[in-house]
Amino acid sequence: MSELFYNAAPNATRAAPPIPKQRQYPTHKPQHVYLFGTCVVDLFYPQAGMDSIRLLEREGITVHFPQGQSCCGQPAYTSGYTNEAREVARVQLALFRQNWPLVVASGSCAGMIRHHYHELFKDEPVTLRLVDTLAERTYELAEFLLNVCKVNLQDQGAPLKVALHTSCSARREMNTHLHGRALLAQLKGVQRVEHDHESECCGFGGTFSVRMPDISGAMVADKIRALQESGAAQLVTADCGCLMNINGALEKQKAVLRGQHLASFIWQRTGGTQ
Incomplete structure (x- = not known):
């Protein structure tokens, strides 16, 4: 849920959005992944979440979906409510402790975790190490299917x-x-x-x-x-x-x-x- 225009709270500051860098992808598919379904998927498009799981499972991967997950914190963060966003993000961090890839069924939410959680926790050195480790193993679903699973899709639909x-x-x-x-x-x-x-x-x-x-x-x-x-x-x-x-x-x-x-x-x- 990206914010194109910021209507930030007083005294809020935002770093410029990072430019994606070439990343190194694993050479083998993992046996386990976490799925972060996002709040919009959970509340409005659960079928998208279920189909994300099916696609990953078809690749022979066990998908873990922690039930305590909710929002990534992006709406609060991009509205300038940094403290509130940090507390929402902190709850999510506690759910993904295993060193498994975190696959996100939303590019904007994946971007929040991968690029902006660092800014949220920059003044908490201990938490920041956990945040940066999570960021490195966070992937948007299409990115993960393409570059980690290396899927070879066989189309069975009509033109x-x-x-x-x-x-x-x-x-x-x-x-x-x-x-x-x-x-x-x-x-x-x-x-x-x-x-x-x-x-x-x-x-x-x-x-x-x-x-x-x-x-x-x-x-x-x-x-x-x-x-x-x-x-x-x-x-x-x-x-x-x-x-x-x-x-x-x-x-x-x-x-x-x-x-x-x-x-x-x-x-x-x-x-x-x-």
Whole structure:
């Protein structure tokens, strides 16, 4: 749930978003991973979480889902409420103690853990060591499937044109647009179509859409207009906050086009059954 515009609390400061660096991936698939499902997946798109688990299990990996997980803290952090975000993050840290990869079903939430938890805990040296270790083993789902599992997807669906939406922060912090494109390219019946405004925010931005509804509404209107003009029959994205916002705007317009989480789309295209 990325924030494009900050409406921060007084005296709040923010470091510039980091530029993703080339990372070294494990040479072998792990036997165990944690899944961080995110609050939006948990509350609004549980199917995306279940399909994420199915995709990982199909790779022979045991998936652990600590029941105490909730929000990564990003909405509070990007609104300037650093103390509150730190306490939310602290609860999550306690849940992922084993040295297993943490796979996140959202690029923006993965970016929060991988890049911004360090800033939250920079004044707590003991906790910071735990934070930095967790950051190094945090992966967005598509990134993990592509570069760690090295999946070879066998498409079983009918020919279909799709548009890929990558949330603004996930794109810049986690390169989700590259990972999503690479996975879709493995599906022989899927044609990914380009659309204007692909790199731009959909207007959700977590709390931004609540604080600035008129601006948010204008942004999502531009987004869905470009999607409809692209000729795509379906939208695919790896961020459920964006999915909720875009699908809501499409539904309000009574448009035929709808979006689906990337995990569910891949699971269904490759022979998965619900």
